[in-house]
Amino acid sequence: MIVSNLTKNRIHDYLKEGKRFDNRGLLDYRNLTIETGISKNAEGSARVRLGKTEVVAGVKMNVVEPYTDHEDEGTLITTLELMPLASSKFESGPPRIEAIEMARIVDRTVRESKYIDFKKLSIEKGEKVWAVMLDLFPMNDDGNLLDVACVAAVAALKDAKIPVFDEETGKVKFGEWTDKKVPLAKDIPLLFTFHKIGNSIILDPVVEEEESSDARLSIGIIGGKINALQKGNAESFELNNVYEILEESEKKYKEMSKKIEEMIDKAIKKSKENKND
Amino acid sequence: MTEKEREIVIPGEIIKEGDDYLPGEGTRREGKNIIASRFGLKDEQNRLVRIIPLSGVYIPRRGNLVIGTVADISFNGWMMDINAPYSSFLPVTECPRFFKKDDLAEYFGIGDLIACKVDSVKRKGVDLTIMPRGLGKLEDGMIIQVNSNKVPRVIGKEGSMISMIKEATGCEITIGQNGLVWIKGNSVDDELFAKETIMFVTEKSFVDGLTEKTEKFLEEGMKKRGKIESARNEEGEI
Amino acid sequence: MSEGSYKKRFDGRKLDETRKIKAEVGIIPNADGSAMFSFGDTIAIAAVYGPKVMHPQHNQNPEKGTLRVNYDMLTFSVTERKKPGPSRRSQEISKVTEWALEPVVMLDDFPNTVVDVHITILQANASTRCAGINAAALALAHAGIPMKELVCSVSVGKMDKTIVVDVIKEEEDYEEGEGATDIAMSFTSNSGKLTHLQLDGNISAKELKEAIETGKKACKEIYEIQKKTLKSIKE
Numbered sequence: 001m002i003v004s005n006l007t008k009n010r011i012h013d014y015l016k017e018g019k020r021f022d023n024r025g026l027l028d029y030r031n032l033t034i035e036t037g038i039s040k041n042a043e044g045s046a047r048v049r050l051g052k053t054e055v056v057a058g059v060k061m062n063v064v065e066p067y068t069d070h071e072d073e074g075t076l077i078t079t080l081e082l083m084p085l086a087s088s089k090f091e092s093g094p095p096r097i098e099a100i101e102m103a104r105i106v107d108r109t110v111r112e113s114k115y116i117d118f119k120k121l122s123i124e125k126g127e128k129v130w131a132v133m134l135d136l137f138p139m140n141d142d143g144n145l146l147d148v149a150c151v152a153a154v155a156a157l158k159d160a161k162i163p164v165f166d167e168e169t170g171k172v173k174f175g176e177w178t179d180k181k182v183p184l185a186k187d188i189p190l191l192f193t194f195h196k197i198g199n200s201i202i203l204d205p206v207v208e209e210e211e212s213s214d215a216r217l218s219i220g221i222i223g224g225k226i227n228a229l230q231k232g233n234a235e236s237f238e239l240n241n242v243y244e245i246l247e248e249s250e251k252k253y254k255e256m257s258k259k260i261e262e263m264i265d266k267a268i269k270k271s272k273e274n275k276n277d
Numbered sequence: 278m279t280e281k282e283r284e285i286v287i288p289g290e291i292i293k294e295g296d297d298y299l300p301g302e303g304t305r306r307e308g309k310n311i312i313a314s315r316f317g318l319k320d321e322q323n324r325l326v327r328i329i330p331l332s333g334v335y336i337p338r339r340g341n342l343v344i345g346t347v348a349d350i351s352f353n354g355w356m357m358d359i360n361a362p363y364s365s366f367l368p369v370t371e372c373p374r375f376f377k378k379d380d381l382a383e384y385f386g387i388g389d390l391i392a393c394k395v396d397s398v399k400r401k402g403v404d405l406t407i408m409p410r411g412l413g414k415l416e417d418g419m420i421i422q423v424n425s426n427k428v429p430r431v432i433g434k435e436g437s438m439i440s441m442i443k444e445a446t447g448c449e450i451t452i453g454q455n456g457l458v459w460i461k462g463n464s465v466d467d468e469l470f471a472k473e474t475i476m477f478v479t480e481k482s483f484v485d486g487l488t489e490k491t492e493k494f495l496e497e498g499m500k501k502r503g504k505i506e507s508a509r510n511e512e513g514e515i
Numbered sequence: 516m517s518e519g520s521y522k523k524r525f526d527g528r529k530l531d532e533t534r535k536i537k538a539e540v541g542i543i544p545n546a547d548g549s550a551m552f553s554f555g556d557t558i559a560i561a562a563v564y565g566p567k568v569m570h571p572q573h574n575q576n577p578e579k580g581t582l583r584v585n586y587d588m589l590t591f592s593v594t595e596r597k598k599p600g601p602s603r604r605s606q607e608i609s610k611v612t613e614w615a616l617e618p619v620v621m622l623d624d625f626p627n628t629v630v631d632v633h634i635t636i637l638q639a640n641a642s643t644r645c646a647g648i649n650a651a652a653l654a655l656a657h658a659g660i661p662m663k664e665l666v667c668s669v670s671v672g673k674m675d676k677t678i679v680v681d682v683i684k685e686e687e688d689y690e691e692g693e694g695a696t697d698i699a700m701s702f703t704s705n706s707g708k709l710t711h712l713q714l715d716g717n718i719s720a721k722e723l724k725e726a727i728e729t730g731k732k733a734c735k736e737i738y739e740i741q742k743k744t745l746k747s748i749k750e
Contacts, residue, residue, distance in 0.1 A: 003388075004388050005390070006416070006418065006420055007419065010417070010420075014419075017465050019465050019466075019469070021421075023469060038638075039591055039592055039637055040556060041594045041640075042591035043591075054543075056589070056637070079599055083587075083635065084585070084631065085562040087545050092601075094600075137635075139560070142545070287656055287746065288656055288664055288665060289663060289664025289703075314661045314662065315660075316656040316745060330659050332547070332657060333658060334566060334567070362565065362566040362580075362625055
């Protein structure tokens with residue numbers, strides 16, 4: 001169904017009173033759940049739900065030749081596919097710009113935050129390094145796929161164990177894992193996408209709010225530092241809104257990062273226990 | 278009054294044996310048996326056996342009131358999206374006489390919500406009308422979408438459920454058979470309250486005594502919002 | 516049944532025993548119908564959208580609605596990462612799945628429409644197309660699509676001379692004696708008609724008949740689980 005003009009107008013009216021259709025505050029998040037180890041052939045995997053929005057992430061690894069200008073560093077490739085399964089808006093076919101943009105923003109957030117210690121993923125300088133392939137799949141789109149995809153990516157990376165590499169044959173033994181985890185930083189990178197609707201700024205929009213969004217600003221943060229930024233959609237921001245958003249994003253990071261880290265650790269522990277059953 | 282508990286049946290199940298029974302909607306006859314052709318609740322009225330669907334797209338029927346969104350404008354009417362697997366059209370000839378054919382976009386533009394009635398359903402598509410009173414463009418208010426199969430529940434027996442909700446929340450509510458519900462209240466809070474109550478009803482379709490439970494939900498909601506009036510008895514108990 | 520070299524199954528199951536089956540409907544809120552179906556470690560998710568008007572118009576069938584199936588695997592669902600995008604294998608599976616489901620789906624009342632069935636494999640340990648078909652049948656019913664009955668699917672294998680139900684990857688790779696024969700089959704749930712049959716390996720007609728009868732029997736259990744899943748829907 002097309003989002004009607006009436007709905008768009010009403011969203012504006014409600015926001016003026018600081019209200020949203022589901023009674024949330026403008027900067028409130030929906031209910032978050034995190035599971036890890038949901039796909040056992042992956043090196044690491046996770047399923048994250050925020051309200052009805054769901055994204056599944058998986059990490060696969062392989063041994064490759066490093067880039068010539070980074071001879072002692074592992075590599076990262078991030079993909080995201082908007083499968084028709086997740087929404088009647090998505091069609092089969094090669095990735096559309098929406099999917100490409102999302103994958104690249106998550107990639108920048110993970111990469112620029114130096115969350116993965118790429119140097120520790122080097123096996124033999126100039127010859128062999130570990131490649132990390134991070135694949136993101138939205139399973140149900142009810143808005144805010146990008147921020148959810150980032151949490152799923154982080155959870156899958158935290159869940160990931162490095163596969164066995166047979167030095168003699170020079171091949172990876174897929175399906176066999178070492179006890180070593182992917183080398184990660186202590187703090188986690190998170191994405192906060194702020195949307196401007198009329199004169200209001202909101203976080204975690206549902207689908208109808210996203211379709212009424214005039215402009216959006218995604219902020220990738222780790223610890224106290226901003227690592228990635230992307231402004232999207234066709235309208236413009238007033239600079240003072242932008243500064244407010246930057247401040248708010250730091251506040252939100254402080255408010256949420258510890259909680260999310262704990263949820264991920266709890267999920268990993270739980271899936272370990274389930275494995276031993 | 279409690280609603281009878283109905284059995285859920287799945288496609289292919291034999292739901293009634295015997296020649297005496299008539300296969301109604303969602304069922305078919307195979308030999309002596311009546312078989313379910315859809316997932317839903319088995320319903321027997323006298324000798325007619327049918328399925329009350331729990332799910333599935335809205336199937337338009339002549340006379341249904343529906344809320345549609347204008348998808349496109351042609352020279353003689355508007356292409357509508359009524360959330361059904363049929364092309365739907367509102368011809369200008371089915372609009373009040375003062376409508377001029379020259380600039381249809383002036384009356385209804387793309388994205389506008391229109392309350393219409395289904396005039397005819399043909400294999401080619403659905404024709405709509407806004408001639409009967411009370412139909413036309415919806416202004417202000419908010420729209421929610423519910424499972425179209427739950428609409429009878431939200432309306433209630435002879436409109437009892439929806440009247441109760443309208444009164445308690447003070448909102449104007451128009452329910453489209455296609456699952457779109459328009460709510461317009463005096464305040465944002467009133468509209469959200471009406472929305473919550475309608476969602477409550479649609480989420481509890483299987484429950485007995487839904488009317489009483491909804492009454493209670495409304496009372497508690499109103500209490501919370503400090504709107505409990507002395508709708509109590511004359512003795513003045515509070 | 517138990518001649519030849521394969522006497523005890525790798526995971527200790529009985530010869531005619533399926534892995535633990537789990538099923539659930541309604542897991543994708545946006546879809547008109549959805550379901551998850553798993554045979555042990557093989558997990559399939561199906562989402563149904565439709566009936567809806569089909570575009571472009573020249574693909575429309577004016578006599579009845581079209582069933583369209585798309586099957587694919589998540590990149591990390593398998594041991595060696597699968598490149599994103601449909602492979603020839605997934606295109607073939609999409610088509611046989613469509614043929615497996617079409618005989619039961621009744622779309623005469625929905626001319627010019629399409630019913631899209633999207634199947635995704637979340638985790639793979641053989642028998643993925645069978646899990647997919649079972650999930651799809653559940654999702655179609657959940658979506659309120661008019662159907663004559665459901666479809667049940669299972670894989671049957673012959674490891675050397677032993678017939679087993681619900682093949683796992685280790686069994687697919689069996690090389691002793693006559694090696695592994697892998698047979699995927701689907702039946703209509705109530706009338707027991709065959710709607711899907713694929714085989715690769717090395718088998719006599721007599722053994723194949725036995726395999727099909729064994730599979731048909733296993734499908735009765737699968738049907739009971741599908742029925743229970745739909746009937747226990749809370750919302």
